[in-house]
Amino acid sequence: MKTVSAFLPLLGIVLSAVVAQDPVPTRIKATLDGVATGYPQPVDATISLNAGGPAGPEISLYGGQKPELGLFLVGTKAIEFELPMGAVLLVEPLVVLPGVFNSEGTMSLPIDLFDRGLIGMPFYIQGVHYSPPEIGDIFQMTRRLEITYVEGNIQPPLYYKGPPLTSTLVRTKEPERELFYEAVTQFYVPTGGYELRLVGIDQNNGVTHVYLWLEAPNPDEVVSPDAELKRLVVGFGEEPQPNIELLVMQTTRGMQNTQVFQLAALLERDY
Secondary structure (H helix, E strand, O other), rough: OOOHHHHHHOOOOOOOOOOOOOOOEEEEEEEEEEOOOOEEEOOOOOOEEOOOOOOOOOEEEEEEOOOOOOEEEEEEOOOEOHHHHHOOOEOOOOOOEEEEEEOOOOOOOEEEOOOHHHOOOOEEEEEEEEEEOOOOEEEEEEEEEEEEEOOOOOOOOOOOOOOOOEEEEEEEEOOOOEEEEEEEEEEEEEEOOEEEEEEEEEEEEEEEEEEEEEEEEOOOOOOOOOOOOEEEEEEEOOOOOEEEEEEEEEEOOOOOOOOOEEEEHHHHHHH
């Protein structure tokens, strides 16, 4: 399935190329507002930015059942327009993307969190859950999800030398909870067989340290020769410090290694 950014040229937005060498090309703000509406009550349909989706970051619509239907309404203008069955349209839709709920009650739309072409161009997404009368009389509309891409911050001297990586900080704001932050990091490794793990998190003197371990396959292992993408999402149980440092330790499986963590990226929490 295409990503959200693949459809934004239809909205008159011109996308620029991603600078692969920049470890922090973007930072993300996701904000939910408005009220879920429709029939029947209470409304089960919800929408969110899921940075840790099974196939990568995605916009997730929840609350349906297979084979019930759903829509993603994408636009650049927030509105309030009353519809039948008590539903309220919260997005002026310029693109409508239909789909079917899976067996887990979810419908997903991939999103590229590292696309610099979307910086400074907020867009809105509302989910719709509906079914024809022969399946069940349902017409529900979620809250409005606003996605804003913020310019990545300037990097200090970095000491990491390894497979290229990109990282972004995702800030999620919802009416019933405090701000929630996640760091999403991708490594572009040259072959199969790599493993990426979170070692730990600590905070000291205004800095949150995130320790990652990237393990390369042993030279004697049989692995895929194709390049792969390794992704890790780190959620913070409490608000991180203003500066978040990603430190990476590289080792090779089955070999004696020097366990040194190198600064690979700095994420600034200033938005």
